[in-house]
Amino acid sequence: MAQFRQFFLIQSKRDGSFLREDLTFTHLAVRAGRIYDAHEAVDTAINVLDDDYSIFQSYEILDDVSIH
Numbered sequence: 921m922a923q924f925r926q927f928f929l930i931q932s933k934r935d936g937s938f939l940r941e942d943l944t945f946t947h948l949a950v951r952a953g954r955i956y957d958a959h960e961a962v963d964t965a966i967n968v969l970d971d972d973y974s975i976f977q978s979y980e981i982l983d984d985v986s987i988h
Contacts, residue, residue: 928961
């Protein structure tokens, strides 16, 4: 059975760009930095974007194990 891990993406409200791991921006969500702790996502968003941010939650598949 597949296992999932929660992650968060930070997006600028001003121009819609996503924050990358190197603290630059991209317009593609697939290139955005993934943050795995909700508190860290909020702290990072505040430090980089002040109050101009939205945080989105999503999940990634960790593995795909068949059920017998």
